[in-house]
Every structure is written in C-alpha cells, then in structure tokens.
Amino acid sequence: CDSALLSGGTLMLFACIVWLKLVSFAHTSSDMRAIAKSIDKENTQSISSNADNSYDANFKSLVYFMVAPTLCYQSSYPRSASVRKGWVVRQFVKLIIFTGFMGFIIEQYINPIVQNSQHPLKGNLLYAIERVLKLSVPNLYVWLCMFYCFFHLWLNILAELLRFGDREFYKDWWNAENC
Secondary structure (H helix, E strand, O other): OOOOHHHHHHHHHHHHHHHHHHHHHHHHHHHHHHHHHHHHHHOOOOOOOOOOOOOOOOHHHHHHHHHOOOOOOOOOOOEOOOOOHHHHHHHHHHHHHHHHHHHHHHHHHHHHHHHOOOOOOOOOHHHHHHHHHHHHHHHHHHHHHHHHHHHHHHHHHHHHHOOEOOOOOOOOHHHOOOO
16 A cells, blocks of 8 residues: 555644643643642732742643644743834744745755666665765755754744744753753
C-alpha cells in the first residue's frame, strides 16, 4: 500500500504537540486547584496584594494555550500592547522568500541527485558514499532555512498575532540561571 510519509509524519508531530499541551494544561490546572483549595481550607488572606489566588480554568484559556507558541501552561502570559502589522507583513514576506528558496534548493540540487541514484546500495559502495556527500550541503542549507523559517519567522509571527510577550524561542534554556 502507498503510505503518505510527509502528511503522516506531520500529523504525528501535531498529535504529540497537542498531547504535550494537554498534559501541561491538566497538571497546571490540578496544581492551581490544589493551591486554591488549601488557601480556602486555611481561610487566610492572600499572601501579597499582587498575587492572584483565584484560578478559573475555562475554555478560552485552553484555546489560547493551544494556539500559543509554548508547551508550558500558565494561568497568565506576558502580553504585548498591540500587534505591529507592518512587522508581521515583513515577516510573512521573509517566510515566503525562504520557503521559495528551500523549494529552489530541493528542485535544483536534491531531486536530481536522488533521481539519478535510485538504488545506490545495490551497486558500488563508493557510489553510494558519493551520493550521500553530494546531498550533504544542499540538505544543510534546507535544514538551516527550515530552522530559520519555523523558529524565527513563524513562531514570532504567531506570537505577534497573539500578542504573546515571551519571544525567546531558541535561546540557551539549558543553562538558565533562574526559572
């Protein structure tokens, strides 16, 4: 049978993202309800005037979280004041240009190499190594363009349209000094 590798992989990735987001929403909601219940039990005043101890998990917050470019749910997110329309248009133009550049590299450099080597492993091993090495540079350029398009352009466009304030999508989170 014919398999749809690209669309199947995309759907699996989307399902994993949805599952991770729902788990985060459920865990955070459970923790917030437990905190609210313990505060109600103790009948104490709020710890500080700035703290908002009321937590209301509603459908609107779930929908915003599902669209927002983050996997960690919070009851409130930093938000920007307005959407910069000119900036969004410029980013969309860059996204279209880089997507076209990726298509150009795939059509001009990757497809001919792949079509000329239908069964490289059945023949000469040096021929197979040569084909893989010829694919390495165009694949690197496509990978870099995809990284730039997704992490820099698309996530920032989405964050701007949702007025999402935290825009550090690919900085070094693994050695952060605070949480």
